[in-house]
Amino acid sequence: MTTLFIISAAAAAIFFISFLVTSGKAAKLAMEKKAREEEAARFRLEERRLKEMATNLKCTLTNLEKESHERSHAFMVLLELARTLGGKVEHEKLPHLLIRIAQQLFDAEELAFFRYNEGRQDLVVFASIGIPPEVANNLIVKLGDGQVGHTAAKRVTMTKEDFQLESNLVKQKLEQTREKGISPVFCIPFIQHDMLLGVVEAGRIQRRTKEERDLLLIYQSLGSMALDNARLFDQLTTKDRLTGLFNRRFFDDRSVTEVNRARRFGHRVSFALLDLDNYLSFIESNGAVAADKLLVRVGGLLAEHVRKIDISCRLDEDKFGVILLETEKPQAVQFAEKIRKIINEDPAIRDQMLSHQQITVSIAVLTFPDDGITIPPLMDRAFKLLAEGQQKGGNLIVSQFPEDGS
Numbered sequence: 001m002t003t004l005f006i007i008s009a010a011a012a013a014i015f016f017i018s019f020l021v022t023s024g025k026a027a028k029l030a031m032e033k034k035a036r037e038e039e040a041a042r043f044r045l046e047e048r049r050l051k052e053m054a055t056n057l058k059c060t061l062t063n064l065e066k067e068s069h070e071r072s073h074a075f076m077v078l079l080e081l082a083r084t085l086g087g088k089v090e091h092e093k094l095p096h097l098l099i100r101i102a103q104q105l106f107d108a109e110e111l112a113f114f115r116y117n118e119g120r121q122d123l124v125v126f127a128s129i130g131i132p133p134e135v136a137n138n139l140i141v142k143l144g145d146g147q148v149g150h151t152a153a154k155r156v157t158m159t160k161e162d163f164q165l166e167s168n169l170v171k172q173k174l175e176q177t178r179e180k181g182i183s184p185v186f187c188i189p190f191i192q193h194d195m196l197l198g199v200v201e202a203g204r205i206q207r208r209t210k211e212e213r214d215l216l217l218i219y220q221s222l223g224s225m226a227l228d229n230a231r232l233f234d235q236l237t238t239k240d241r242l243t244g245l246f247n248r249r250f251f252d253d254r255s256v257t258e259v260n261r262a263r264r265f266g267h268r269v270s271f272a273l274l275d276l277d278n279y280l281s282f283i284e285s286n287g288a289v290a291a292d293k294l295l296v297r298v299g300g301l302l303a304e305h306v307r308k309i310d311i312s313c314r315l316d317e318d319k320f321g322v323i324l325l326e327t328e329k330p331q332a333v334q335f336a337e338k339i340r341k342i343i344n345e346d347p348a349i350r351d352q353m354l355s356h357q358q359i360t361v362s363i364a365v366l367t368f369p370d371d372g373i374t375i376p377p378l379m380d381r382a383f384k385l386l387a388e389g390q391q392k393g394g395n396l397i398v399s400q401f402p403e404d405g406s
Contacts, residue, residue, distance in 0.1 A: 091227075091230040091231060091233070091234045091241065092241050092242070094226060094227060094230050095113035095115070095126045095127040095198065096113075096127045098113060098127075098200060098223050098226070098227075099111040099112065099113050099127055099128070099129055099200060100129070101219070102188075102200055102202055102219065103129055105215060105219060106186065106202055106205055106212075106215070107205060107206045107207055108130075108185070108186075108202040108203060108204060108205045108206075109129075109130045109203070109204035109205075109206070110129070110130040110131060110182060110183065110201075110202065110203035110204040111128060111129040111130060111131075111200065111201065111202050111203075112125050112127070112128040112129075112131055112136065112139070112182065112200070112201045113125070113126050113127040113128070113198055113199075113200050114126065114141065114148055114152070114198055114199040114200075114201065115198055115288075116143075116152060116196045116197070116198055116199070117317065118196075119316075119317065120280065120317075121142065121143045122140055122141060122142050122143060122149075123140070123141045123143070123148060123149065123152055123198075123199060124139070124140050124141075124283065124287075124288040125137070125139045125288060126198070126288065130204065131181065131182060132181070133289075135180070135181035135182070136181075136287070137286070137287025137288060137289050137290065138284075138287050139179060139180070139181065139182070139287075140283065140284060140288075141179055142177075145173075145177035146174065146177045146178050146179040147163060147174060147178070147179065147184045147187055147201075148179055148184065148187055148199055148201050149177070150163075150170070150173075150174060150187075151187035151188075151189050151199055152189055152196055152199050154189075155189050155191050155196065156189065157186065157187070157188050157189065157216050157217070157220055158186070158187045159185065159186055159212075159216075160184070160185045160186075182201060182203055183203040183204065184201045184202065184203050185202055185203050185204075185205045186200075186201070186202040186205075186216060187199060187200070187201050187202075188200045188201075188202070188216060188219065188220050188223070189220070190220065190223050190224040190227050191224055192224045192225065192227065192228035193228070195228075197224060197227040197228060197231065198227060200223070238250040240299070240313070240314040242292060242295060242296060242299070242314070243295060243296055243298075243299025243300075243314050244299060244303070245299045245302065245303065245312045245313050245314045245320070246311060246312065246313040246314075247313060247314060248313065248314070248315045248316065250311075250313060251311070251313035251315060251321050251323070252376075254311055254323060255271070255323060255375055256375075258323055258325060259368050259375055262326075262368055262369075263368075263369070263373075267326050268326065268327065268328055268329075268367055268368060268369070268370065269323065269324065269325055269326065269327065269367070269368050270323075270324040270327040270328070270329060270331075270332035270365060270366065270367040270368070271321060271322070271323055271324065271332075271365070271366050271367075271368075271375070271379070272321065272322040272324060272332060272335060272336050272339070272363055272364070272365055273315075273319070273320075273321050273363065273364040273365075273366070273379060273382050273383060273386070274298075274302075274319065274320040274321070274322075274339070274343075274361050274362075274363050275318065275319050275361070275362050275363075275364075275383065275386045275387075275390065276294075276298070276318040276319075276359060276360075276361055277358075277359065277360045277361060277362055277390050277393075277394030277395060278358065278359055278360070278394070279291070279317075279318040279359070282294065282359060294349060294359065295314070295317075295318065297346065297348050297349055298320065298343060298349070298361075299312070299314060299320070301339075301342055301343060301346060302320060302322065302339070305338070305339060305342055306322055307324075309325050310322055310323060310324050310325055310327075311323040311325075319383070322335075322339075327367075328367065329365065329367040329370055329371075329399065332365045332367060332399075333365050333397065333399050335365075336363040336365045336397050336399075337397060339361070339363065340360075340361055340363055340395070340397065343359075343360070343361045344359075344360050344361065344395065360394055360395035361394075361395070362386045362389055362390055362394045362395060362396050362397070362398070363386075363396075363397050363398070364382035364383065364385060364386050364397075364398040364399070364401075365397060365398070365399045366378055366379070366382055366399075366401060371401050372401070378401060381401055382398065382401060385398045385401065386398060
């Protein structure tokens with residue numbers, strides 16, 4: 001029994017030891033397996049993190065490359081604008097150039113250059129891209145009205161977000177006077193020497209950039225200088241670019257010369273001052289392009305029917321002047337009657353009018369020295385009398401100039 005017990009105990013001990021050894025190996029294998037799985041999980045996590053880093057780096061490089069390209073493009077566009085400052089770009093062509101540059105710079109599909117008329121206190125479209133002609137031709141904005149007029153009055157660049165930051169009262173007015181047919185995102189006024197030279201409106205912009213404000217400031221500054229330079233260059237010339245007649249500067253200088261010559265030689269010189277009736281109504285109904293065609297036609301009629309020795313000039317928006325050399329008052333009045341009839345009955349002018357409109361002309365005739373010896377104030381009084389006559393219907397000739405208050 002003792003021997004059998006010993007053998008059984010030894011067998012149990014061997015089994016127990018074998019069990020411990022086996023269990024230890026299993027545990028070790030399990031721990032090793034767990035370690036390998038954890039290592040694999042860490043490896044997969046690291047691999048995923050590296051892939052994300054690679055993707056982010058690729059996106060960053062792509063964005064940097066894109067931003068670099070955009071900055072390079074913006075630089076080249078601004079350089080083109082800067083080059084115009086050193087050139088002799090015609091004043092009439094510069095607005096077209098400015099909106100083309102804005103189109104490239106801001107990726108805009110809708111652009112318009114509004115020309116400011118200080119006398120009428122309004123803005124009309126002079127050049128446009130992406131706006132239907134029937135909309136552009138009839139777009140007239142009063143100073144302070146709508147987003148364009150508000151920008152012109154405030155004289156600071158305005159973005160869509162800036163308009164939203166205005167007071168409720170201002171926003172209400174902007175909504176009530178909103179321009180029809182356009183959707184401004186930017187409105188950029190051109191100011192030089194405290195003078196409003198125009199406003200560019202940009203809409204339907206595909207993508208906004210973080211450099212937007214800086215680009216707007218540079219564009220505004222360069223555009224203002226370019227417009228002012230073109231304006232000053234025009235002042236040095238003697239011809240009106242639209243009609244081809246002499247301009248106001250030439251008229252004023254030549255008037256002094258001819259009056260001095262008449263005084264020296266004892267003869268007379270007469271002046272015919274023309275002012276178109278219903279011109280503002282014509283613009284509102286037909287647009288700025290049709291108005292320009294009307295002015296060109298009137299200039300052409302003067303060039304055709306004025307004597308070779310006489311001098312035809314465009315004085316202002318719809319005002320013209322003719323210096324009639326060595327002409328007495330009766331002959332000057334006859335000339336005015338002839339020109340009035342020619343303009344009133346011209347088929348080309350009548351074709352441009354709407355059925356309910358009638359473009360006529362009022363003319364003042366003054367003679368040196370019969371009507372006075374100081375011409376500038378006499379001309380001012382003549383235009384004042386014409387304006388009073390136009391309020392009563394126009395289509396008249398004024399040839400008597402009583403002193404103010406008489």
